[in-house]
Amino acid sequence: MTDPDMTAGMVTPGAATIAQPRQAAALNRTRSSVRLGWLVPTLYIIFLLLPIYWLINMSFKTNQEITGAFTLWPRDFTLRNYTVIFTDPSWYSGYINSIIYVVMNTVISLLVALPAAYAFSRYRFVGDKHLFFWLLTNRMAPPAVFALPFFQLYSAFGLIDTHLAVALAHCLFNVPLAVWILEGFMSGVPKEVDETAYIDGYSFPLFFVRIFMPLIASGIGVAAFFCFMFSWVELLLARTLTTTDAKPISAIMTRTVSASGLDWGVLAAAGVLTIIPGALVIYFVRNYIAKGFALGRV
């Protein structure tokens, strides 16, 4: 299962003269693996895209067509479902609410995680390993465990149904993740950079902002992406902590499903609209996304 390009690149002139037959066999093998090699990711991507296609397909159909006829593409092409969402405040405010708390959460998470990640990557201190593990456990805490106590805690502070409540609640799993990812990226920067800067007379804050942050800019981007992602996809806590004013779009969807029969078309259109922000963000971090999932530690 070696990569075809790589195998081809490794055929050096010297090897070619020594091992002719073996190489011919290897070339045959490579050729067949070229065909198969393309097949695997292609089939996988088709498997990924089929359900999404079906949703998009439904979002452009009328409800009669969805329930009445089985069509592989919209016969009766309509934009009515999208019009409903963009003209009804109870729908589109959901998107605005989601974006507000996601952005708040990303900013808060990064602001607190940056210095902490620096401390973990550069210094040893009392209890550092235990602290790191404790942070990790918060990433692993089932949100279901926290739903009820969060509700009561934020009620006590009068935060229920505000964007801040959801943003803070999502810090539970996003801050540890951001610390983890940033620590991985920061450990990749040689320590000599810090030492040289201090000898040159930089103070810590100045050094951190002027020199260090540009060096790990890609890491910050990736951490921001992951905070965005996990805050955007989470529903349980966001739904528990909001009632009307800060209700996220995903919660509005579940509510509308149960009310007055099913408006499949609008439901599908709302679903499609929730996919778009994610798709846009992925495009910007596509080259770092794999490294980010490995927590910067490849």
Added chain:
Amino acid sequence: MDKTWNNNAWFLVLPVLVLVAFSAIIPLMTVVNYSVQDTFGNNEFFWAGLDWFEDTLHSERFWAALWRNLLFSAIILAIQIPLGIFIALNMPKRGWGVPVCLVLMALPLLIPWNVVGTIWQVFGRVDIGLLGRTLAAMGIDYNYVQDPLDAWITVVVMDVWHWTSLVVLLCYAGLASIPDAYYQAARIDGASRWSVFRFIQLPKMQRVLLIAVLLRFMDSFMIYTEPFVVTGGGPGNETTFLSIDLVKMAIGQFDVGPAAAMSLIYFLIVLLLSWVFYTVMTNYGQGDER
């Protein structure tokens, strides 16, 4: 990397501590508080000792949900890890195919979880879904609302659809970090494809695979939204996993005491398992650096 011993670093960690204390320790203490008390409403609480814990540990409902969840996690790992490795090995390494693959594969990861549920709920429906209609047309009796096995298959396939890309991306990152020289050396030794995989690619992927197993286990162990949207825990209780059961108990029936006790047991299981993973991971990392 050699790290300097400096306790002032605590000041840099302080903001995280304050924030996480607010969003983790205080709620957790509330749970502990509830787990040892009983209430008849009106905000009057009575000391109940460890009764709720005993009840939970003796309740069939809890054990059933726990085994169901462990089985689910095991199936998920058994499918997603090998499949993810296989797809990553066959990914293009350079050219225009790389960004296309990465972006398309990452797409399911960024869909809100209940929308994932909605997508599969619609996709699998016998009356309006592509999958359901196709299977019905092929003469297969498929109905995830009534048949427990079909419900399980739907939930598992949905999770494979949703999360396999995570394993693929991790393995891809691990593979990309292998220098060409390794492959050249293997070539000179006349290594077969299998031995290249077994002795070069697999060891180099070990670290990312540990992260993949860790993340996939944890997330499948606390799965809530997707199966809740698709099956609502049914038919019967066939797909009621721990989180679904817990939310039903805490918010649906408002049985705060038992729910809190169950939360703590649930959290302790997760904690124990993540400690095992973490120890394995850090020990492996240290061995690597020396």
